[in-house]
Amino acid sequence: MKLRLFAGPFADAVAHAARALPTRPPVPVLASILLRTDTDGLHLAAFDYEACATTRVDAEIADDGTALVSGRLLSDIAKTLPKSAEVDLELSGARLLLTAGSARFTLPTLPVEEYPALPAAPDTVLTVDGDALADAVAQAVVAAGTDDTLPALTGVQMILEGSRLTLAATDRYRFAVRELTVRPTGTLPIAEPVKKSRKKGEEDAGPTAAELDAAARTVLVPARFLSEAARALAGEHPVSVGWSDGQLTLSTPGRTIGTRLLEAEFPKFRGLFPSPDDAELTITVPVEEALAAIKRVALVASDKRPIRLAVDGDQLLVEAGDGDDARAADRIPCHATGSLTDRVQGCDAAFNPGYLADCLKSMTTPEARFHLTSSTKPVLVLGHRGEDTGGDYQHLLMPIRLQS
Numbered sequence: 001m002k003l004r005l006f007a008g009p010f011a012d013a014v015a016h017a018a019r020a021l022p023t024r025p026p027v028p029v030l031a032s033i034l035l036r037t038d039t040d041g042l043h044l045a046a047f048d049y050e051a052c053a054t055t056r057v058d059a060e061i062a063d064d065g066t067a068l069v070s071g072r073l074l075s076d077i078a079k080t081l082p083k084s085a086e087v088d089l090e091l092s093g094a095r096l097l098l099t100a101g102s103a104r105f106t107l108p109t110l111p112v113e114e115y116p117a118l119p120a121a122p123d124t125v126l127t128v129d130g131d132a133l134a135d136a137v138a139q140a141v142v143a144a145g146t147d148d149t150l151p152a153l154t155g156v157q158m159i160l161e162g163s164r165l166t167l168a169a170t171d172r173y174r175f176a177v178r179e180l181t182v183r184p185t186g187t188l189p190i191a192e193p194v195k196k197s198r199k200k201g202e203e204d205a206g207p208t209a210a211e212l213d214a215a216a217r218t219v220l221v222p223a224r225f226l227s228e229a230a231r232a233l234a235g236e237h238p239v240s241v242g243w244s245d246g247q248l249t250l251s252t253p254g255r256t257i258g259t260r261l262l263e264a265e266f267p268k269f270r271g272l273f274p275s276p277d278d279a280e281l282t283i284t285v286p287v288e289e290a291l292a293a294i295k296r297v298a299l300v301a302s303d304k305r306p307i308r309l310a311v312d313g314d315q316l317l318v319e320a321g322d323g324d325d326a327r328a329a330d331r332i333p334c335h336a337t338g339s340l341t342d343r344v345q346g347c348d349a350a351f352n353p354g355y356l357a358d359c360l361k362s363m364t365t366p367e368a369r370f371h372l373t374s375s376t377k378p379v380l381v382l383g384h385r386g387e388d389t390g391g392d393y394q395h396l397l398m399p400i401r402l403q404s
Contacts, residue, residue: 001037001065001091005057007100008083013044013057016255018075019232020046020053029114033071035089035096037064042089046071047118051225052249053257054118067096068110077105121256122189122244126160128182130252133241134234135364136167136180137226139393142362144223145171152264155220160184168269169223174355175269175378175396176362182241188216189244219243220262229257273394274380279371281348283309284335284384285316287368291360293318293330298353300326306350306400309370310343311336320353342375344402349375351399359395376401 017033025031025048034045042059046052081087081100088099091109098105137156145153159166165182168175229250233239240251249258276282294307301307301320310317316334321327340348349372360368365383372379381395 001035001067001089001096002062003037003042003059003090004062004086004088005042005059006083007078007081007085007087009057010042010087011078011081011083013042013055014075014078016055016232016257017044017046017053018071019228019257020048020051021071021075022048022050029068029110030116031071032068032110032115033074034066034068034112034115036066037061045118047116049116049260051257051259052119053255055255057254065091066112067091068112068115069096069107073107119247119258121249121251121258122242122247123187124185124240124242124251125188126165126182126184127238127240128165128180130233130235130237130239132180133239134230136165136178137230139178139362139364140167140169140176141223141227142169142358143171143174143176143395144169147171151262152220152266154223155262155264155266156223156226157266158219158221160188160217168266170267170269173352173398174359175272177269177273177394177396179392183238219248220264220266221248222259222262225259229259232257272378273396274371274373274378276369276371276380276382279338279373279380281311281336281338281340281370281372283311283316283348283370283372284367285332285370287360287363287366289332290316290318290368291357293332294353294357294360297328297330298357300328301353303352303354306402307353307356308345308347308350308402310347311339317347319347340372340375344375347375347402348372349379349399350402351397355397359397362393362395364393375399 022030030048036043041056043056045054077098085100090097094109096107096109098107140156144156148154153171157168163181163184164179166177166179168177233250233252237252242249246261247258248261249256297307297318297320305320307318307320314333315331317329317331319329359381363383365385367384369382369384370379376399379397379399381397383393
């Protein structure tokens, strides 16, 4: 292997491949980046059996070859190189020589034959604008759980129905659902039949065609991966999304990043969200002012000391703390219609301060509208901009029950 390329594109390619490097690799070889040359240029890949990232960068190839080097070390080196510098890579025996201007590095290589075969990319199921996907994922993942003992709650469910892609996530205390328009390719993987439980003496008819079709259109993706991948591929360009055989891949020309899908049952959410028309109390607040007030009041709040909200005319009282403890209060403008019949301690609802702030941060509209049917039942929060209710994004937030 012998080649020359510019440091800027090289650093970007290494950074992309490094996204799939494991934090704690079970074996040293999985902490490496694979470099391979052909007539298309230099190809880089990282794979740890869970995530996989590949990319290609233009280069002047003098001799073809393949090398396997420490991914973190190569990434750290690439970051320090001047963007306009020319980088020379040359494989010499068991060493990879990297030269950029007066800087020279000699990197030990690992046996290429010990590196696992990269998984085949599934066929594309849909394409979507990169920026639109990144925005939608950012809104959905805010509600995803982080407890690995409940794997279903650490994922984002993706459902393709016609030209609509639905992203849903929950950690049991909040539920975020975002819909966006995509371009389906008409190619869907064949879903594996799921064995149904049956009563004694009954024959197992197996899943129906409709059930198989729904299963093929629904996948559960690790939320952390999806968030990082969507940000990495954001831009004014299409992103291709494909899934099959327990694998999902996102790709743009010259770059792919994929992961294994979660094999867990995601909670059903259709019919869980209440209708805004059923609300007894609707409160509209400016998002930025609400976030600022919550940030101040949250200084004396905690998981056990929630933030309380109470409508007072054309203002919303935001407060936390009571008794001899530290207390804080602030007011923001609001527009409220209706009233609750089950107010407790003179407030309309109380929330975990972090969850309330996350909910408002996920809004992309200047205003947020809270629809309350009770002080103890889940609250539907929608974005609001003039006559636009922001219906593509719904956030369901569980209030904290206060003692009477």
